[in-house]
Amino acid sequence: MDERMNIQWYPGHMTKTRRNMEADLKLVDAVCEIVDARIPFSSRNPDIDAICGQKPRMMILNRIDLADPAATDVWQNYWQAQGMTVVRTDCKSRRGIDRFVPAVRSMLAEKLQRYADKGQTGRALKLMIVGIPNVGKSTFINQIAGRKGAKAENRPGVTRGKQWVTVDSGLLLLDTPGILWPKFDDEEVGRRLAYTGAVKDDVLDVETLACHLAAMLWARYPEAMRARYKLDPPEDASGYDLLTEAGRRRGFLLARGEIDTERMARVLLEEYRSCKIGRFTLEDPPERTEACATN
Incomplete structure (x- = not known):
């Protein structure tokens, strides 16, 4: 049986995606990254940390209903130790969805206070939502916003163009365009993505x-x-x-x-x-x- 991974990495496309994200960072107050709780490391692009710089960060551990609860606790502690706010969700059942907005306001409490001090109480917070294909990004945005606007399909590349999604009068989400694949330099990363169905079975x-x-x-x-x-x-x-x-x-x-x-x-x-x-x-x-x- 052939052990080699037949998954391609597109540096040209990723350069464009990264450039767009870096430009859009100027428009937002924080970045929210969505990962698969079964494979939190493999289901993210490792360049995200460098791209986001000093922006406040939130990590969404999605699909917790499929993951080992004890391991999810460990991963939550890991991200929190890095200064990130962590929210655990299962988008299909809406479990944990109601915790998102309060967590955002808590994470950005100092900014909200600065707005209030300047008499800008109604000014909206803006978050960039990032995640590789098939981690549930579109479904998450739809659940948070309570609508069916963003297409949630089980194939990469469905979300196109820059989309601002209104959650309420005080919160806007920027759905990032472009396909943000993880790097497949490590064969085990590709296998774990395949185990969960994030890449098609016929690839391997x-x-x-x-x-x-x-x-x-x-x-x-x-x-x-x-x-x-x-x-x-x-x-x-x-x-x-x-x-x-x-x-x-x-x-x-x-x-x-x-x-x-x-x-x-x-x-x-x-x-x-x-x-x-x-x-x-x-x-x-x-x-x-x-x-x-x-x-």
């Missing part, structure tokens, strides 16, 4: 992807994997061994008794994404990565 070999996912889930959440697939592998079992055993337990057989590992691969990916195995987070904050031998 499905069996190879599922083997890596099986190994990761077994290392991080062995009891959940054992319960779901009745696994009892040897200590040195590979991801392919795990996939094969799971396929055997499910009765996914081909001619001559061979295991249909491709079918099992697709089942594993679907059951991971739909939380049928459990609520899992696939990475730890950077300072904990070396200590986590299973990562």
Whole structure:
């Protein structure tokens, strides 16, 4: 099975996107970044910190309903230790959405006070909303604004042009145009995005992807994997061994008794994404990565 990642990085496009964002930063009071709570590190563009400079920052940990709650606590502490305001959301169920506006006003309390001191009590706060494709940015904006104005489609590049979204009389959101992909220099970043469905399955070999996912889930959440697939592998079992055993337990057989590992691969990916195995987070904050031998 080919281990190579067939995902392209477009530096020319990203240069334009970055230039536009840097220009738009002058228009806003703070930046709100949305990430997938299952893969908070892999689901962001690493250039964001440099682009945003000293602007106040908010981190939205989205899809918390799919992530490990204990791991989400760790990530929240990590971002807060860096001086960021953190809000945890599940945009589909609107969980956490009501905390956004109060969190913005708390984060920018000093600016609001300066406005009040100048007699500008009604002056609106302006936030730039950023995030890579398929982390739920458009859905988040729609939920916050209580409308269906921004297109929320499961494909990159739908949001086009500069859009100011009115939340209320005191808050405006700038939806950033352009496709802000993460960098795929690290193959593991690309795989984690593929696990969650942020990049299409046909970009990578499905069996190879599922083997890596099986190994990761077994290392991080062995009891959940054992319960779901009745696994009892040897200590040195590979991801392919795990996939094969799971396929055997499910009765996914081909001619001559061979295991249909491709079918099992697709089942594993679907059951991971739909939380049928459990609520899992696939990475730890950077300072904990070396200590986590299973990562």
